[in-house]
Amino acid sequence: MSRATRRLPRTLHPIAWWIWAIGLAVIASRTTNPLLLGLVLVVAGVVVAARRTEAPWARAFKLYLLLGIVVIAFRVGFRVLLGGDVGAGEHVLFTMPRIPLPGFMAGVQLGGAVSADSVVSAAYDGLRLATLLCCIGAANTLANPKRALRVLPAALYELGVTITVAITVAPQLVESVQRVRRARKLRGDTARGRRAVRGIAMPVIHDALDRSFQLAAAMDSRGYGRSGAVPTRVRRVTAVLLLAGLVGLCLGTYGLLDTTTPRVLGVPTLAFGIALAAAGIVLGGRRVRRTRYRPDPWARPEWCTALSGIAAAVATIAAGAHNASALNPSTFPLAWPTLPLLPTVAILCALLPAVITPPPPLPTPSPTRPAPPPAAREPVAAHA
Amino acid sequence: MIRFEHVTITYPDAEQPTLRDVDLVVPAGELCVVIGATGSGKSTLLGAINGLVPHFTGGRLQGRVSVDGRDTRTHPPRELADTVGVVTQDPLAGCVTDTLEEELAYGMEQLAIAPPVMRKRVEETLDLLGLSDLRYRALHQLSAGQLQRVAIGAVLTAHPKVLVLDEPTSALDPTAAEEVLATITRLVHDLGVTVVIAEHRLERVVQYADRVVYLPGDGTVEHGEPDQVLERAAVAPPIVELGRLAGWKPLPLSVRDARRCAVALTRDLEGVEPPPAVPQPLEARPTVLHARGIVVRYGAVVAVRDVDLDLHAGEVVALMGRNGAGKSSLLWALQGSGARNGGRVDVDGRDPADLAPADARRLVGLVPHTPSDLLYLDTVAQELERADAESASAGGHSRATLDRLAPGIPDEAHPRDLSEGQRLSLVLAIQLAAAPKVVLLDEPTRGLDYRAKHELALMLRELAALGHAVAVSTHDVEFVATSAHRVVVLAEGEIVADGDTASVIVASPAFAPQVAKILAPRPWLTVEQLRIAGVLAGATPRPARSEVAP
Numbered sequence: 001m002s003r004a005t006r007r008l009p010r011t012l013h014p015i016a017w018w019i020w021a022i023g024l025a026v027i028a029s030r031t032t033n034p035l036l037l038g039l040v041l042v043v044a045g046v047v048v049a050a051r052r053t054e055a056p057w058a059r060a061f062k063l064y065l066l067l068g069i070v071v072i073a074f075r076v077g078f079r080v081l082l083g084g085d086v087g088a089g090e091h092v093l094f095t096m097p098r099i100p101l102p103g104f105m106a107g108v109q110l111g112g113a114v115s116a117d118s119v120v121s122a123a124y125d126g127l128r129l130a131t132l133l134c135c136i137g138a139a140n141t142l143a144n145p146k147r148a149l150r151v152l153p154a155a156l157y158e159l160g161v162t163i164t165v166a167i168t169v170a171p172q173l174v175e176s177v178q179r180v181r182r183a184r185k186l187r188g189d190t191a192r193g194r195r196a197v198r199g200i201a202m203p204v205i206h207d208a209l210d211r212s213f214q215l216a217a218a219m220d221s222r223g224y225g226r227s228g229a230v231p232t233r234v235r236r237v238t239a240v241l242l243l244a245g246l247v248g249l250c251l252g253t254y255g256l257l258d259t260t261t262p263r264v265l266g267v268p269t270l271a272f273g274i275a276l277a278a279a280g281i282v283l284g285g286r287r288v289r290r291t292r293y294r295p296d297p298w299a300r301p302e303w304c305t306a307l308s309g310i311a312a313a314v315a316t317i318a319a320g321a322h323n324a325s326a327l328n329p330s331t332f333p334l335a336w337p338t339l340p341l342l343p344t345v346a347i348l349c350a351l352l353p354a355v356i357t358p359p360p361p362l363p364t365p366s367p368t369r370p371a372p373p374p375a376a377r378e379p380v381a382a383h384a
Numbered sequence: 385m386i387r388f389e390h391v392t393i394t395y396p397d398a399e400q401p402t403l404r405d406v407d408l409v410v411p412a413g414e415l416c417v418v419i420g421a422t423g424s425g426k427s428t429l430l431g432a433i434n435g436l437v438p439h440f441t442g443g444r445l446q447g448r449v450s451v452d453g454r455d456t457r458t459h460p461p462r463e464l465a466d467t468v469g470v471v472t473q474d475p476l477a478g479c480v481t482d483t484l485e486e487e488l489a490y491g492m493e494q495l496a497i498a499p500p501v502m503r504k505r506v507e508e509t510l511d512l513l514g515l516s517d518l519r520y521r522a523l524h525q526l527s528a529g530q531l532q533r534v535a536i537g538a539v540l541t542a543h544p545k546v547l548v549l550d551e552p553t554s555a556l557d558p559t560a561a562e563e564v565l566a567t568i569t570r571l572v573h574d575l576g577v578t579v580v581i582a583e584h585r586l587e588r589v590v591q592y593a594d595r596v597v598y599l600p601g602d603g604t605v606e607h608g609e610p611d612q613v614l615e616r617a618a619v620a621p622p623i624v625e626l627g628r629l630a631g632w633k634p635l636p637l638s639v640r641d642a643r644r645c646a647v648a649l650t651r652d653l654e655g656v657e658p659p660p661a662v663p664q665p666l667e668a669r670p671t672v673l674h675a676r677g678i679v680v681r682y683g684a685v686v687a688v689r690d691v692d693l694d695l696h697a698g699e700v701v702a703l704m705g706r707n708g709a710g711k712s713s714l715l716w717a718l719q720g721s722g723a724r725n726g727g728r729v730d731v732d733g734r735d736p737a738d739l740a741p742a743d744a745r746r747l748v749g750l751v752p753h754t755p756s757d758l759l760y761l762d763t764v765a766q767e768l769e770r771a772d773a774e775s776a777s778a779g780g781h782s783r784a785t786l787d788r789l790a791p792g793i794p795d796e797a798h799p800r801d802l803s804e805g806q807r808l809s810l811v812l813a814i815q816l817a818a819a820p821k822v823v824l825l826d827e828p829t830r831g832l833d834y835r836a837k838h839e840l841a842l843m844l845r846e847l848a849a850l851g852h853a854v855a856v857s858t859h860d861v862e863f864v865a866t867s868a869h870r871v872v873v874l875a876e877g878e879i880v881a882d883g884d885t886a887s888v889i890v891a892s893p894a895f896a897p898q899v900a901k902i903l904a905p906r907p908w909l910t911v912e913q914l915r916i917a918g919v920l921a922g923a924t925p926r927p928a929r930s931e932v933a934p
Contacts, residue, residue: 146482164481171524183757185721186750187814188742188774202760206800211477218478221434222539223465223494289496293489294503 009361011053012353014143015151016302020047021139023309024350027316027343028131029257031327032124035339036316037131039347044138050354052141053361064137068130075126080114090115091334121331147296154285161224165215169208176207226289234283241280248273305353315346385546385578386410386433391447392603393428393437402428404603406447410580410595412545415572417589417610418582419619420599421833422803426582429599430548433580434468435461452545466495469539471549475531476523484526484534485510485519491542502541509537513567528707529560533567540571546578547571553588554830557706557859558894561588568592584833587621587862587898590614591638611635619834622862622898625911629920639901646902652919653906659916661885661909662869665849666698672731672853673718673748673822679726680713680877687713689877690727695822695853700844702868702885703857704895710877711857712753715824718855719750731821742774749820753827755811756800764802764810765795768817775818786813789843805836812843822853829860841867861889865897865909885909 021044028040045061052058080096096111146167149160180203189199219225252270255261319342320327326340388408394401402425410416418426431437435456438445449456452467461470469491472478481487488509492502510516513533518526526534532552539547549568553561569592571577583589590596596613598606606613611634614624623642627635630649636642673695680688688710695701703711716722718729720736721744729735729748736744752758761767768782786793790809793802799810808828815823825844829837837860844867847854858864864871864885871888873881873895881888886907889895900909914920 161480167482179752179754180757182716182721183752183754185741186719186745186752187758187771188740188745188818199760203757206756214472214474214477215480217436217440217461218470218472219480220440221436221461221465221468221470222480222491223462223542224480226462226465226494291493291496291499291502293486293493293499293506295499 007358009359011144011147011296011360012051012142012305012357013151013296013298013302014145014148016298016305017143018139018148019306020309020350020353021135021142023311023313024138024347025132025135026257026313027347028128028135030259030316030320031343032121032128033327033329033337033340033343034124034127035337036327036343036347037124037127039344040131040350041134043347043351044134046351047354048138048141051357051360053144055144057145058141061134061137061141064134064141067137068133071130071133072123072126075129076119076122079118079122081110082108090117090332092116093119117332117334120334124329124331150292151296153281154290156281156284157290169211169215172211173204173208176204180204180207238280238284241276241283245273245275245277245280248276301353301357304356308350308352312346312350315349316343319343319346385412385414385452386580387448387450388432389448389450391432391445391449393425393432393443393445395441395443398443401603402443403432403605406605408597408605408607410578412578413572413576414594415569415579415581415592416595416597416607417586417593418580418597418599419586419590419613419617421601421619421835422584422805422831424599424601425603426599427550429597429605430470430550430580430582432456433546433548434464434470435459436470462494465491465544466542467544468546468548469542469544471532471535471539471547471552473551473554475528475535478535479523479538482523484515484521484523487523487534487538488541491538495542497542505541505543509541512540512570513537527560528555529557529563532556532560532564536564536567544577546580549579549581551582551584551831553583553585555707558861559706561585561859565589565592584619584831585621585860585862586614586619587623590621590624593637610637622911623902626899626902626914626920629911629915639898642898642902649919650903650906653903653908656917656919658886658906658908658913661865661913662700662845662867664698664869665845666851669696669698671695672697674730675718675727676730677727678714678717678724678729680710680717680723681725682723686877688717691874691877691879693718693872693879695855697821697851697853698848699869700848700854700856700867701870701872702864703855703872703874704859704861704864705874707859709874711874712826713877714874715750715826715855715857718822719748719824720744721750745815745818745820746775747820748822748824749815749818750824751808751811751815751826751828753830755808755828758811758814759799759807762798763795764793764797764799767799767810767814771814771817782813782817785816786810788846789813790839803836804831805833805839808832808840809843816847820852822855823847825854825856827857827859829858829863837863838866861895861897864889864895865900866912871895 024040024044028037031037048061052061092113093116095113098112099110101108101110146164149163152160177200180200184196184199248269251265252267252273255265255269256267316327319340323340326338327343329335329337386409388406391403391406392401393403406429418429420426428437431441432445432449433451435449437443439456439460445457451464454464454467456464479487480490485506488506489502492505510519513536515530515533515537518530523531523534536547536549536552547568552564552568556564565588568579568581572579581589590610593610595607596610598613598617600606600618606616614620614637615628615635620628623637623639624635627642627645630645632642632645636645671694675691675693678688678691678693679686691714693714703714705711713722717724720729720739721741724737729737731747734747736747739747759767761770768786771782786809789812790806793806793810799807802810812825828840832840841863844854844856856868868885870883871881871885872879873888886909889897890900890904890907890909896904897909899911899914900907908914
């Protein structure tokens, strides 16, 4: 692949974006340093701005940022409401009226003195959660969710199809409900509540059933499920392997992220889980014969993107092991956070994909004739 | 290519087999049209070709169906996917993905075709069907005609030897239907694909057919050369009816052939004034509905643009125009329950949009394009009782209406089990219970066979005779010729033609009915007219070809 080819506009492999984003998320989970968290947010924002497409899901990053602000506000708000009870040496900001609670709620305290220390620590916590959310948001914004489903291994193909069909069918159901509601009005029936439910539900359910039968028939006659006759034993083994693998993955991830758990719950469990899941997937996918149309290539930009995320995470974890206080600045007593050198460089390294990846393809030319909204659409036979 | 040997198909709970002892051979590379009334087993016959019947639908198949030497007994539909491509009636319902390109590739992915081959075939198919500029478009943004072509393309990419299409043009306007049919004939001619089509509107397809399979409705099958089968078949397009009446042999199936046969007939018609195609029941036709400056828009899309329309008592008006021209939106806006962004509608000095729905339907009744949306009770009797209660009319009123429109629908039948035509009659009876002055019908002719359409035309005439003003949106030109007094053509939300039926449709290349095309430029529209005028009695036999001027 020549240099010129690499620069041609195309979408990056969705998995590359997900690895990169998970790398950032790992960093966010290991630190409460607001400067580092802010830096992660900036990096994610810059990359999203540089490499997102024109697709509908690509406009969602703003929503994740808003959600982040809500999370911080909640966290701080709850601490102010419930967190009274100031320890020695804390800086009291103000005192709220104390509301007595009934005896069975002992241990919970409403109102009271609020200290700067506790508010700041709540804000740090909130910011960490918000940053995590935004990392996931960045991945969702950059990677086409449907293409991400397409790279599912063969053993999980059915799952992907189910999700795809659900995504396609949901708007049809909404349209169906709207159409029937409109039609009810023609009969002069404007009943609300329980009586209306039957009038609307019956035709809609009938419609949905009809559609699903038609879809199933169409999929069957187009070859869906061909030679997919897997012996029961193999199927069971696959299921067990996948389930055990998934449990391993969950435990391992938890162990890795929570620094207080025993070491064995971290990397080893994660590796074991991955191995089990991989075995299950390989076993399940062995008999499936299917190809993919225009699969996303995994080339140098993908490697670079994924590695930049991994490198940033690993460097930050290493820095944390070396100097934990820089990643988690003290809030008791309050201290100004500092910007530690190694994690900063590591996070900045995750900025690389904004430059090294190929630019996203140009927006598809807009329709010459805009599609009529569902209401204006010509009828499509529903009851053949 | 396709072989049926002593095939009998019986659905569970059915007393009679749907197909009985059918023997049929469709050779490779033929275009075979399956005709028959609703419920005669067309869909069953089509479904049996790729094994959907009985593998998917249930039921019992005796005998043997084989395609390209493969028995459907041992090959379920998915194993035949590389040989038989099936296009269903509703193209959107069969779509698995949501963009055009992925939809084309889906079938090939299932067949494990190598990625480079897939890429090549997708490009070829895009070109073959003229879809290349739409390749990244989401499927829901496509028009009905484009969608139908996508559905055909999606099965073509698997390079099937047999293509099975169930009413591929039923939702399309005449022009889009021509496009789809042109695509299909091209496949037969250039690629040697064997095509089996079921179709109600024979006038559209029968001229392309190499073979016609006729299902009379008793489970048997007649098949053979198109002109021979059509000579006897109960379902026939106007051109065949004309040919039979005039005694033309062999029966012409295309307008071009019929014109050659009609030289003598046109001579006889010289100076004969055509009787009205649709009887004009009322002398005085007061204006019942006044609409001025109707505007409907959905966001940036203008569906109806400043339309003025008057509907008169005793008159049937047909609304025509291509898919998405704004016909439905206009009807809904007139009724008052649809969106309307501007303009006034005046019925009896009141605007239905200002009234509560229960009162609006006393002024204007609308039958939507999916009539079953209005039905939710368990029996016909309950629906009718409910309709009488809703409109506070005397009990039994709507039952009487229904019996006049479609006699013989039992009280205890489930509305969903009725045929398309019966269901339409039921909804019409429900809407008429409110005694509206204006009756609007949105696409009532879809899925109706010739008999049901004929009955609908009679129904509309009756409504007009009772003094209702009737407006029907439809793509069916033959139906318009037999039922409408006046035609309004919409394009891009504007009225581009408005006048009596003959003057609007005779000259139009897309909307002219077959009789008008054959006898052009004389304004004859229907076989019925010719029969009334009595000009067919002395029709001369077909002249030799050499005498016919080109």
